[in-house]
Amino acid sequence: MKLDMSKSLYEQAVTIFPGGVSSPVRAIKPYPFYVKSASGSHITDADGNEYIDCCMGYGPLILGHAHPGVREAIAQQLEKGWLYGTPTELEIRYARKIQAYFPGMRMLRFVNTGTEATMGAIRAARGFTGRDKIVKIEGGFHGAHDAVLVKAGSGAATIGVPDSLGVPADVAKNTLQVPFNDVAAMEETLSAHRDEIACVIMEPVMGNMGPILPKDYYLRAVRNLTRDYDVLLVLDEIITGFRVSMFGAQGYYGIEPDLTTLGKIAGGGLPIGVFGGRKDIMETVAPQGGVYNAGTYNGNPLSLAAGLATVETLERERVHAKLKDRTTALGQALTDMMRHLKLDYTPVGLASMFQVFFGPQPENYEGALKSDKARYVEFWRRMLENGVFLMPSQFETNFLSAAHTQQDVDRIVQACHRSFEAMMTGPGTR
Ligand SMILES: Cc1ncc(COP(=O)(O)O)c(C=O)c1O
Structure with missing residues (x-):
């Protein structure tokens, strides 16, 4: 070759x-x-x-x-300009479409990458609960920010740096790890850190260690445990959203998280991230609440147009x-x-x-x-x-x-x- x-x-x-x-x-x-x-x-x-x-x-x-339909949607948006710095009707239209498939995302925020989405969701969980610790799954990958670059999968595992240099020990100490598919380990951790944990964040199907499927009872058990221990559940559906089904893995397995993150397919190939969930939690996000999130490109019209065209095509065809x-x-x-x-x-x-x-x-x-x-x-x-x-x-x-x-x-x-x-x-x- x-x-x-x-x-x-x-x-x-x-x-x-x-x-x-x-x-x-x-x-x-x-x-x-x-x-x-x-x-x-x-x-x-x-x-x-x-x-x-x-x-x-x-x-x-x-x-x-x-894809011709997505290309056409991008081309039509290009004609109208591609950045305004003010809201668009497209944001509302696309948000409503997302909510039709992810009804637990009662309020949401458009950001630019999956990394930003998980960062926003974790910050909202921490702001809402007033707690610092989070639990993630060993080998789970949620983007390249400090809180989740601890025993991370994907490229980090591939090149052998699952624990990145430059992540302050003071930050990493708040990220607890449990093995996937292990209910006892999850319960042990939630119990040992009662009242200290803001959220469990996980990929419902681990996509960043190859696909590792949840055992039959596992996601349901995690949902029950997080409720029992009063800990928020964040499902990172950046790979699985609109992939495992129109309703993501949460629809496929019948689990309603407190917060959801989307990305990838949701942008139809242009950069996007979305985080959203329970209204009482999302109301803490700025400017409604004190959890800060902002971005020049948040709700970028080109990404929204490509994402909406993709979801509509998935639906129609x-x-x-x-x-x-x-x-x-x-x-x-x-x-x-x-x-x-x-x-x-x-x-x-x-x-x-x-x-x-x-x-x-x-x-x-x-x-x-x-x-x-x-x-x-x-x-x-x-x-x-x-x-x-x-x-x-x-x-x-x-x-x-x-x-x-x-x-x-x-x-x-x-x-x-x-x-x-x-x-x-x-x-x-x-
Ligand atoms: C499950 C999951 N979460 C978050 C991310 C980060 O998304 P992005 O690369 O758009 O920042 C990825 C990226 O592969 C991912 O697979």
Whole structure:
């Protein structure tokens, strides 16, 4: 595979950007491919190689790249200007649409990234309760701010810095950690710090350690425990919102949190974050209350237009059912392949999320860390050589989009087969 142009661009980039990239997950070794263009389910690099994309911008592009309806909505908004610094009717229209699917978000705030959304939600939880401590799940990723960069998943786990330098010990001490799927550990922590904890923040399906699914009773048990101990529950649905179902994972599993965060799909591929929830909590947010949140770009009209067009398309075209069928078929083909090739790797998926764990199916962060990361990297590289761009880390989730055809799925399965066979017989690239 020819990657000369990408290599030469990267050689320039390393002299300008730390690690050569604008975000750590992109620092693929020995160098990332540079993108020229993308359309539908395909992405083309600077050297002209074309791949089936299962990264989809790390999740937002559920309709595929350059979806015509979303492009049209952005174009129409562009005609009217793209930043005003005053409210728009679009904010209300989109907020009402979000509330139709996330009825627990009785009041909400539009911000610009998922990071800002979780930061705002945690601050609101702290302001409302007057408590400093929060509980997060080991390996959960909620963006790149101090309170949550403690045992964080995603890129932080991949490059081995789950506990970031620069986070003051005084801040980190207020972030308590519990393993996913462990009700007893959650109860122990809530009980040991009674009246000190503002909120539990969690991804209902862990997307940043590969997809790790909640056990049947787990989310319900966490909801009951947080109520019993008078602690707020924040569901971070930045990956799962509009992904697991139109109603997110909270609708799928039937859990109503006190606060919800959205991002990714909610912006249709343009930057967005949303936090919202119970009215009494959200009324503490400025200017109504004393919990400060502000932003020049909050409620950005381009992001709102792209997000609303995406949600309306999902709604109108009933995309989730189709996507679920495609991803289930892919998962089944991979499971059959493992059996046939006598490999003990584990395909895992939910809705349009999927991943192959190089080891047994994990229940939590500790289990995920046991999977063979080096083997995943080898698999990833061979998949790329076979024309499929997967998430470059074992600790991420791959996505199918509405633009992925059955033919794409067949090609992904063939590429997996070729990659596994080559890994079994050929020299490793480890
Ligand atoms: C669950 C979750 N929360 C928060 C974030 C942060 O979102 P952003 O990258 O938009 O800041 C991410 C990003 O991947 C995420 O997966």
